[in-house]
Amino acid sequence: MTTILRTEKLRVEYRSRELHQATKVALAGLDLEVGAGEVFGFLGPNGAGKTTTMNVLLGFVPPTSGAAYLFGIDVRQPIARQRIGYLPELTYYYKFLTAEELLRFYAKIFGLPRAETDRRIDQLLKLVELESARKRPIKSYSKGMQQRVGLAQALINNPDLLVLDEPTSGLDPLGRMKVREIIQRLKSEGKTVFFSSHELGEVESVCDRVAIIHQGELKAIGRVQDITGRHASLEKAFLEIIGFQLQPAP
Amino acid sequence: MNNIFAVAGVVLKELYRRKDFYVLFIVTILICLVMASVNIFNDAKIVRYLKEICLLLVWICSLVIAITTTARQIPAERENRTLLPLLAKPLTRPQLILGKFLGCWLACGLALLCFYIFFGALAASREHQWPLLDYFQAAALHWFMLGVVVAMTLLGSLVFAAPSSNNTICFVAVGGILFVGRHLDQVALTLGEPMRSVAYAIFFLIPHLELFDVRDLVIHNWPLISWLYFSLALLYALGYIAVFLTGACLVFRRKAVN
Numbered sequence: 001m002t003t004i005l006r007t008e009k010l011r012v013e014y015r016s017r018e019l020h021q022a023t024k025v026a027l028a029g030l031d032l033e034v035g036a037g038e039v040f041g042f043l044g045p046n047g048a049g050k051t052t053t054m055n056v057l058l059g060f061v062p063p064t065s066g067a068a069y070l071f072g073i074d075v076r077q078p079i080a081r082q083r084i085g086y087l088p089e090l091t092y093y094y095k096f097l098t099a100e101e102l103l104r105f106y107a108k109i110f111g112l113p114r115a116e117t118d119r120r121i122d123q124l125l126k127l128v129e130l131e132s133a134r135k136r137p138i139k140s141y142s143k144g145m146q147q148r149v150g151l152a153q154a155l156i157n158n159p160d161l162l163v164l165d166e167p168t169s170g171l172d173p174l175g176r177m178k179v180r181e182i183i184q185r186l187k188s189e190g191k192t193v194f195f196s197s198h199e200l201g202e203v204e205s206v207c208d209r210v211a212i213i214h215q216g217e218l219k220a221i222g223r224v225q226d227i228t229g230r231h232a233s234l235e236k237a238f239l240e241i242i243g244f245q246l247q248p249a250p
Numbered sequence: 251m252n253n254i255f256a257v258a259g260v261v262l263k264e265l266y267r268r269k270d271f272y273v274l275f276i277v278t279i280l281i282c283l284v285m286a287s288v289n290i291f292n293d294a295k296i297v298r299y300l301k302e303i304c305l306l307l308v309w310i311c312s313l314v315i316a317i318t319t320t321a322r323q324i325p326a327e328r329e330n331r332t333l334l335p336l337l338a339k340p341l342t343r344p345q346l347i348l349g350k351f352l353g354c355w356l357a358c359g360l361a362l363l364c365f366y367i368f369f370g371a372l373a374a375s376r377e378h379q380w381p382l383l384d385y386f387q388a389a390a391l392h393w394f395m396l397g398v399v400v401a402m403t404l405l406g407s408l409v410f411a412a413p414s415s416n417n418t419i420c421f422v423a424v425g426g427i428l429f430v431g432r433h434l435d436q437v438a439l440t441l442g443e444p445m446r447s448v449a450y451a452i453f454f455l456i457p458h459l460e461l462f463d464v465r466d467l468v469i470h471n472w473p474l475i476s477w478l479y480f481s482l483a484l485l486y487a488l489g490y491i492a493v494f495l496t497g498a499c500l501v502f503r504r505k506a507v508n
């Protein structure tokens with residue numbers, strides 16, 4: 001299987017601006033590999049280093065040491081981002097634009113020809129069920145609709161790798177279901193999806209493999225069934241891996 | 251260039267979909283029309299005062315549009331988190347800065363065009379003439395001056411944390427340059443060392459925005475500025491724009507995006 005995403009001993013340290021404050025280690029030698037066509041869940045409690053990993057992969061944060069590659073290209077080179085789509089957590093897109101204009105703007109950045117742009121926009125608005133609202137300004141959209149337009153922008157360049165940061169955060173059950181369906185559909189199209197989530201049930205249902213990180217260190221990586229193992233659910237396995245002790249009910 | 255134009259296009263759309271410009275334009279029209287309807291002292295040359303008031307309003311409105319539009323660009327991208335999906339695409343940080351600058355500058359240019367067309371129509375209604383070359387020189391110098399202000403504000407938006415503080419600092423700096431910039435060398439002569447050297451350094455470092463203020467040319471129908479001096483003024487503005495944009499790119503390169 002072709003490796004799409006790879007990190008090698010990735011270490012990120014944040015230096016505090018305040019005196020006498022220790023340097024914070026966000027990632028401590030993370031080794032990851034994600035193959036083509038995989039749906040990969042990236043799990044961890046808040047502050048574990050998930051978003052930092054994504055920020056390094058997207059070129060927002062330079063690694064202190066180690067390296068990260070997308071399609072074999074160092075993430076520090078902008079060309080590495082040509083074939084990826086990214087959906088950040090809780091983004092409020094330009095409210096004065098319509099969904100169609102927003103997608104046209106992003107398509108221009110990828111240098112898509114006009115005919116191809118029109119075709120992609122029609123296809124994506126259908127996929128995220130926003131066809132009827134395509135001419136409406138984004139400011140009139142609900143949270144779920146905004147998240148779906150975000151998903152559409154992440155797919156505008158027909159990416160081979162999709163990086164999703166908590167794609168269902170803040171959505172109602174219906175919104176979550178729709179996002180889940182879209183991920184499933186992308187999986188069936190052979191796309192690679194790398195996503196972080198706190199919704200372990202959702203991860204269990206859509207992911208081929210998962211990685212669990214805690215305090216910047218990789219604690220477990222493997223198939224969902226293998227990690228769940230003797231536990232009743234992925235949630236219980238997750239809690240044990242990060243060292244949380246469940247109290248027996250009184 | 252494609253990426254720069256794409257970013258600039260969004261800024262332009264923002265300008266014409268927000269109410270700021272329309273409010274300023276309508277207020278200017280209303281004030282000028284009210285002034286035009288009053289015939290004070292039966293003075294035949296009262297049109298000069300009318301032109302002066304109208305141009306003063308155009309200058310104030312254009313500075314408000316330039317500074318407020320530019321100051322919110324990058325902070326809004328950060329606050330709404332749209333900077334993340336934008337920079338996750340094959341768009342470099344300098345391209346984003348240049349796109350924002352171009353968008354704001356073009357937006358100011360469009361706003362100026364509307365203002366100067368209204369000004370021309372108002373003056374023509376009284377003077378029955380259209381000195382187009384005078385208007386062209388005045389508007390072009392005004393637009394390039396706004397280019398310097400936009401570039402300076404963009405740099406300020408990366409240095410100062412809040413858009414409101416950047417707005418205030420830019421208004422004070424631009425106002426200070428316009429009102430006292432030209433007198434700084436004379437002030438320096440009255441000072442002792444080391445303040446004299448400091449005043450001279452400021453005099454030679456600041457962009458002399460007052461050079462672009464040729465309102466008297468159109469108010470009093472003076473002859474055109476030499477095209478050589480006109481071109482040199484535009485080059486002078488382009489030089490400062492380049493300096494501020496280089497500074498903005500250098501600051502933004504080191505800035506965390508989230």
